[in-house]
Amino acid sequence: MSAHAQAIADDVILRAEQVGKAYPGTTALHAVDFAVRRGAVNVLLGENGAGKSTLMKILAGAEQPSSGRLFLDNREVTFASVNDAAAYGIGIIFQELNLCPNLSVAENIFLGHPTVRFGIDIDSGDHAEKTRKLMRRLEHAIEPQTPVGDLRIAQQQIVEIAKALARDVRILIMDEPTSALSATEVDILFRVIGELKAAGVAIVYISHRLEELVRIGDTVTVLRDGRLQATAEMRDVDIPWLISQMVGAMPAPATGHVPRKDTAPLLRIADVSLRNPHGGFAVDRLSLDVAAGEVVGLYGLLGAGRSELFEVLIGAQPDAQGSVRLGGRELAGLPIAARIRAGVALVPEDRQREGLVQCLSVGTNLTLASLWRFLRGPSLDMGRERAAVTRTIRELLIKVSSPDVEVTALSGGNQQKVVIGKALLTQPKLLLLDEPGRGIDVGAKAEVFRTMRALAREGLAVMFATSDLKEVMAVADRIVVMAGGRVTGDFSRAEATEERLVAAANQGIAA
Amino acid sequence: MSDIAMAAPVRKHRTSPLLLLLSLRTLIALFAVLAFFSATAPNFLDLGTLVLLAKHVSINALLAIGMTFVVLTGGIDLSVGSIVGLAGMVAGGLIDRGVPLHFWGVTLFPDVPIVILIAIAVGVLVGTINGLLVTWLSVAPFIATLGTLYIARGTALLVSNGETFPNLVGRPQFHNTGFPVLGAGTVLGVPVSVILLVVVGAIAAYVTARTPFGRRIYAVGGNERAALLSGVPVDRVKLLVYMISGGCAAVAGLIVASELVASHPASGETFELNAIAATVLGGTSLVGGRGTIWGTIVGAFVIGILADGLVMLGVSSFWQMVIKGLVIIAAVVLDQLQRRTQRRMAIQAQGA
Numbered sequence: 001m002s003a004h005a006q007a008i009a010d011d012v013i014l015r016a017e018q019v020g021k022a023y024p025g026t027t028a029l030h031a032v033d034f035a036v037r038r039g040a041v042n043v044l045l046g047e048n049g050a051g052k053s054t055l056m057k058i059l060a061g062a063e064q065p066s067s068g069r070l071f072l073d074n075r076e077v078t079f080a081s082v083n084d085a086a087a088y089g090i091g092i093i094f095q096e097l098n099l100c101p102n103l104s105v106a107e108n109i110f111l112g113h114p115t116v117r118f119g120i121d122i123d124s125g126d127h128a129e130k131t132r133k134l135m136r137r138l139e140h141a142i143e144p145q146t147p148v149g150d151l152r153i154a155q156q157q158i159v160e161i162a163k164a165l166a167r168d169v170r171i172l173i174m175d176e177p178t179s180a181l182s183a184t185e186v187d188i189l190f191r192v193i194g195e196l197k198a199a200g201v202a203i204v205y206i207s208h209r210l211e212e213l214v215r216i217g218d219t220v221t222v223l224r225d226g227r228l229q230a231t232a233e234m235r236d237v238d239i240p241w242l243i244s245q246m247v248g249a250m251p252a253p254a255t256g257h258v259p260r261k262d263t264a265p266l267l268r269i270a271d272v273s274l275r276n277p278h279g280g281f282a283v284d285r286l287s288l289d290v291a292a293g294e295v296v297g298l299y300g301l302l303g304a305g306r307s308e309l310f311e312v313l314i315g316a317q318p319d320a321q322g323s324v325r326l327g328g329r330e331l332a333g334l335p336i337a338a339r340i341r342a343g344v345a346l347v348p349e350d351r352q353r354e355g356l357v358q359c360l361s362v363g364t365n366l367t368l369a370s371l372w373r374f375l376r377g378p379s380l381d382m383g384r385e386r387a388a389v390t391r392t393i394r395e396l397l398i399k400v401s402s403p404d405v406e407v408t409a410l411s412g413g414n415q416q417k418v419v420i421g422k423a424l425l426t427q428p429k430l431l432l433l434d435e436p437g438r439g440i441d442v443g444a445k446a447e448v449f450r451t452m453r454a455l456a457r458e459g460l461a462v463m464f465a466t467s468d469l470k471e472v473m474a475v476a477d478r479i480v481v482m483a484g485g486r487v488t489g490d491f492s493r494a495e496a497t498e499e500r501l502v503a504a505a506n507q508g509i510a511a
Numbered sequence: 512m513s514d515i516a517m518a519a520p521v522r523k524h525r526t527s528p529l530l531l532l533l534s535l536r537t538l539i540a541l542f543a544v545l546a547f548f549s550a551t552a553p554n555f556l557d558l559g560t561l562v563l564l565a566k567h568v569s570i571n572a573l574l575a576i577g578m579t580f581v582v583l584t585g586g587i588d589l590s591v592g593s594i595v596g597l598a599g600m601v602a603g604g605l606i607d608r609g610v611p612l613h614f615w616g617v618t619l620f621p622d623v624p625i626v627i628l629i630a631i632a633v634g635v636l637v638g639t640i641n642g643l644l645v646t647w648l649s650v651a652p653f654i655a656t657l658g659t660l661y662i663a664r665g666t667a668l669l670v671s672n673g674e675t676f677p678n679l680v681g682r683p684q685f686h687n688t689g690f691p692v693l694g695a696g697t698v699l700g701v702p703v704s705v706i707l708l709v710v711v712g713a714i715a716a717y718v719t720a721r722t723p724f725g726r727r728i729y730a731v732g733g734n735e736r737a738a739l740l741s742g743v744p745v746d747r748v749k750l751l752v753y754m755i756s757g758g759c760a761a762v763a764g765l766i767v768a769s770e771l772v773a774s775h776p777a778s779g780e781t782f783e784l785n786a787i788a789a790t791v792l793g794g795t796s797l798v799g800g801r802g803t804i805w806g807t808i809v810g811a812f813v814i815g816i817l818a819d820g821l822v823m824l825g826v827s828s829f830w831q832m833v834i835k836g837l838v839i840i841a842a843v844v845l846d847q848l849q850r851r852t853q854r855r856m857a858i859q860a861q862g863a
Contacts, residue, residue, distance in 0.1 A: 314740065316739065316740060335742075335744070336739065336740065336741075336742045337742035337743070337744060339742075340741075340742040341742075346740060348737075348740055353734070353736060353737070354734075354736050354737050354740055355737055355740075356734065356737055357729070357730050357733035357734040357737050357738065357800065358733060358734060358800075359729075359733045359796075359800040359801050360729060360730065360733055360800065364726065364729070364730075367726075368726065368730055368737075368738070368741045368743070369741035369742050371723040371726055371727075372723065375723065378722055379717075379721045379722055380721055380722060380723060380726070382721070406853070408854075422741065426742075
C-alpha cells in the first residue's frame with residue numbers, strides 16, 4: 001500500500017462492506033462497497049433506481065441492509081434506526097422533506113433532541129436562540145416561530161439542513177439538497193459545506209447535477225442498477241466520464257424506421273391547459289399532433305409538465321381545458337374508462353403507486369383495465385382471460401412461473417412489463433409511457449424499448465416521457481421538448497442533438 | 512418468441528408447508544372447533560343442533576358478507592347493527608300499524624313481500640348515504656358510518672317512540688300475514704334464514720370472484736390510484752359496496768324481527784362488531800384488497816360454533832367474550848405472520 005493510499009484509508013470514518021438490500025420485487029442494492037472520508041465531500045452518483053437512496057438510507061439507519069456490514073472508525077456497527085445512527089453522529093437530509101408543517105421552525109429543528117429543563121420542560125427560549133444562530137450561519141432570515149408549512153420549499157430545505165447541523169454531526173448525508181434551491185442559495189449551501197469540511201465533517205453528497213458535483217466533490221462513487229460501477233478521485237475525472245459510468249452502453253439505437261407521414265395525425269392536442277395548485281399552469285396552452293406509427297419522446301426536466309400532460313390525455317385531470325382528439329373523436333370531458341375504450345392507454349411513472357395493485361396476482365393486474373373484453377353475459381370468461389394473460393406474459397417475456405403469483409414477487413423490470421401488458425390488453429391506439437425505463441435493469445430496459453418500437457411498427461402512436469437524454473435520443477423518432485408546461489422544441493431524430501435538447505428544456509427556466 | 516420465453520430463467524413459485532397451513536387457517540380453525548365440541552359437548556353433531564347452529568350463524572354471516580364487500584375496498588361499515596334495528600322497526604311498523612293516509616282517512620297495510628322490499632330499500636338507502644359521504648364528501652368511512660350508526664339507531668327509536676312492535680303475525684283481513692316465515696319457516700327441514708344465507712352467499716361469492724365489478728372491488732382496495740388510472744370508476748364501486756352492505760344488514764334485520772315475531776328498536780346493537788370479527792377471522796384484510804366471501808362465511812361459523820358450543824358446555828358468558836376476543840386477535844396475528852412469511856419468501860426467491 002502506498003503512503004497516499006494509507007493516508008486515505010486512515011481518513012475513512014464510515015465504511016460499508018458488501019452491503020445489499022432486497023425488497024419484494026426488486027433488489028435495490030447488490031453487495032456494494034462504499035467508504036466515507038472525513039473532511040471530504042463523498043459524492044454518490046447514479047441514475048434513478050441505481051440504488052443511491054437505498055445505500056444512503058442504510059448508512060443513516062433508516063433501512064437495515066439484507067446483507068453486508070458497516071464499520072464506523074473500523075469498528076463494526078449496526079443502526080437500528082435513524083436515531084441510533086444519529087447517536088453515532090450521522091445526520092441525514094432526505095430528498096423528500098421530513099418536516100412537520102404544523103410545527104414551527106424551532107420545534108422542527110429540535111424535534112428529536114429537545115433541550116429540556118428538569119428532564120421534562122422544553123426550553124423554547126434556548127431553541128429559538130440556537131435556531132437564530134443556525135439561520136445566521138445559513139444566511140437566511142427565517143424566524144424560529146414560523147410554522148414550517150408557511151415556508152417556501154427552498155426555505156424548508158434550509159430548515160432541513162439546519163436540523164441536521166443542530167446535532168453535532170460527524171457525517172452528514174445530503175440527498176439532492178439543491179433540487180429546490182436557487183443559484184444564490186446553492187452558493188450559500190456550498191460555503192456551509194466548505195466550513196463543515198474544514199471542521200472535519202464527512203459529507204455524503206447525492207445529486208444529479210453533474211456540474212455541481214465536479215465543483216464540490218472530492219471523491220465520487222458511481223452506482224448502476226444497484227451495483228458498484230466505479231470509484232474515483234473527483235480531480236481525476238470529468239463530466240463525460242461520469243456520464244458514461246452512470247449510463248453505461250445504451251441499448252442499440254432504433255432501427256431506421258420511418259414513421260408513416262401520409263395519414264392525418266392520430267392524436268391532436270389543441271390548446272390544452274391545466275392549472276397547478278400554486279396558481280400557475282402545469283400545462284400551458286399546449287398543442288401537439290402525433291401520427292400513428294410514430295415514437296415520440298417527450299423530454300424535459302423535472303416539473304416540465306410531462307406527467308401532467310399524460311394525465312390530461314388519459315382523463316385523470318378532469319379540470320383540464322382544451323381539446324384532445326383521437327382519430328377525430330373528441331375525448332375532452334370523457335372519464336378514464338371511456339378514454340381507455342377509445343384507445344388511450346397510460347403506463348404511469350410510479351408503477352408501485354399508480355401502476356399495480358400489489359396484493360393481486362400478475363394475471364389479475366394484467367386484465368384490470370380491459371375487463372370488458374372478457375365478458376360473457378355478466379360474468380368474466382375465465383378461459384378467455386387466462387388465454388390473453390398467458391399470451392401477454394409470453395409476448396412481453398415476463399419472467400414469472402404462473403399468472404397467479406402476486407405481482408410484488410416480481411423484479412422491477414418484470415413489474416414494469418406487467419404494467420405495459422395491462423395497457424396493451426386494452427388494445428390501444430395511443431400508448432403513453434411515463435419514464436418507462438426508470439428503476440429497471442439494463443436488460444429489461446432494452447426489452448421495454450424494443451417493445452415500444454415494435455408497437456409503433458404495428459401502427460400505434462407511442463409517446464414516452466423521460467428526463468434521460470441518452471434514452472430519448474436512442475429510442476424516439478421525434479423528440480418533443482417541454483418546459484414550464486409548453487412545447488419548447490420539436491425535433492426529428494436527425495435534427496436532435498444533446499445541446500439543442502438541453503437548451504430547449506431550459507427555456508424560460510433561467511428566470 | 513415462445514422459445515425465448517422458455518429459455519428465460521423462470522422463477523420458481525414455491526409454496527412452503529407453513530405458508531399453506533397459514534393460508535388455510537380459517538378452515539383449520541373451523542374443523543378444530545367442530546372437533547373439539549363434538550368431543551366435549553354431547554349431541555353437538557346432531558343434525559338438529561347443526562341446523563339450529565346454522566340458523567344462529569345466518570344473521571351474523573349475512574351482515575359479515577355485506578361487511579366483506581366494504582372491507583375489501585378498504586372501508587368499514589359500522590352502521591350495519593343500527594340498520595338491523597331500523598329495518599326491523601320499519602317492517603314491524605308497516606305490519607302492526609300500517610301507513611296512515613290522513614287525507615283519505617284510511618290506513619294502508621302493505622302485503623308482506625312489499626314490507627320486506629321496503630325494509631330492504633331502507634337499508635340500501637342508509638348504505639347509499641354512507642357511500643355518498645365516503646365518495647362525494649370524502650368523509651373517512653369509520654366516521655361516516657359511525658355517524659349513520661347513531662342516525663339509523665335514533666330513527667329506529669323514533670319510529671315507535673322507543674316502543675316494541677309486538678306480535679307481528681299480521682291480520683288475515685288485511686292480507687298481511689306470513690312475516691314469521693322468514694325467521695321460523697323451513698323448506699324441506701332447512702330454515703328459511705339458512706336458505707337466504709346460502710343464496711346471498713352464493714351470489715356474493717359469484718359477484719366478487721367472477722364479475723368485473725368484483726375485480727374492481729379488489730383493485731380499489733388494493734391500490735385506489737392504480738385502479739383509477741386503469742379506468743375503474745372508483746367512486747361508483749365504493750358507493751355500491753355500501754349499498755350492498757346496507758341491503759344485507761336489512762335482510763338480517765328482517766330475520767331478527769321475524770324470529771322474535773316482534774321488532775325492538777334496540778335490536779342489532781353491537782352486531783357490527785360481530786360482523787367485523789367474522790370478516791377478519793375469515794382472512795379479509797382491513798386494509799382492503801384481500802379476502803373472500805367464503806372465508807367470511809367460515810369465519811362467521813367459527814364464531815357461531817364457539818358461542819353455541821361454549822353455551823352447551825356451560826361456560827359462562829363472561830368467559831365466552833374473553834375467548835372470542837382471543838380468537839379474533841389470534842386470527843389477525845396469524846394473518847400478519849402469513850404476510851411476513853410471504854414477503855420473506857419473495858425476497859428469498861429474489862436472492863436465489
